[in-house]
Amino acid sequence: xxxxxxxxxxxxxxxxxxxxxxxxxxxxxxxxxxxxxxxxxxxxxxxxxxxxxxxxxxxxxxxxxxxxxxxxxxxxxxxxxxxxxxxxxxxxxxxxxxxxxxxxxxxxxxxxxxxxxx
Numbered sequence: 001x002x003x004x005x006x007x008x009x010x011x012x013x014x015x016x017x018x019x020x021x022x023x024x025x026x027x028x029x030x031x032x033x034x035x036x037x038x039x040x041x042x043x044x045x046x047x048x049x050x051x052x053x054x055x056x057x058x059x060x061x062x063x064x065x066x067x068x069x070x071x072x073x074x075x076x077x078x079x080x081x082x083x084x085x086x087x088x089x090x091x092x093x094x095x096x097x098x099x100x101x102x103x104x105x106x107x108x109x110x111x112x113x114x115x116x117x118x
Contacts, residue, residue, distance in 0.1 A: 004052045005066055012036055014061035021045070029056065036062055068114040079104040 012018050017037040025031045030047035037043055048054055052064030076094035078086045081101045087108075088094035094105050 004064070006032065006050065006052075009067040010034065010052070010064045011067050012061065013059070013063040013065055018046075018064055020064075023050070032064075034064060068116075070111055070113050072109060072111050074107070074109045077106045077108060078102050079106060 006020065006023050010018050010020060016039075018034045021033045021035060023032050025033050025047065027047060030049055032048040032050060032052070033045055034048060035043040036046045046054060046062060048064055049056065054060040054062040054064075076088045076091045078088065078094050078098050079102065080086075080099060081103055086094075086097070088097065091105070091107070098105065
């Protein structure tokens with residue numbers, strides 16, 4: 001995961017929306033002010049550290065994180081009789097490296113989110 005960046009879009013750790021209003025509030029510990037959305041969809045101003053922490057010394061569901069990047073991945077998977085699968089980034093490679101018991105070569109295109117499944 002990349003380090004927190006105040007210049008990029010943010011959300012709360014719990015997945016709810018947030019938007020930064022300023023990063024220079026006259027508060028030495030909490031100079032970042034953001035509008036954070038609650039469970040009812042209402043926005044509330046909250047103060048944060050420059051690292052996106054809502055409370056010093058602990059982790060909070062309201063902490064700010066950068067919105068995870070989404071990316072579309074495309075690959076081919078050789079599927080074998082025993083149920084095993086071997087992915088390949090190119091169709092040509094999938095065919096060249098196919099074993100004798102291959103029963104299918106499936107094309108997969110999927111949107112993934114940074115950090116998904118980790």
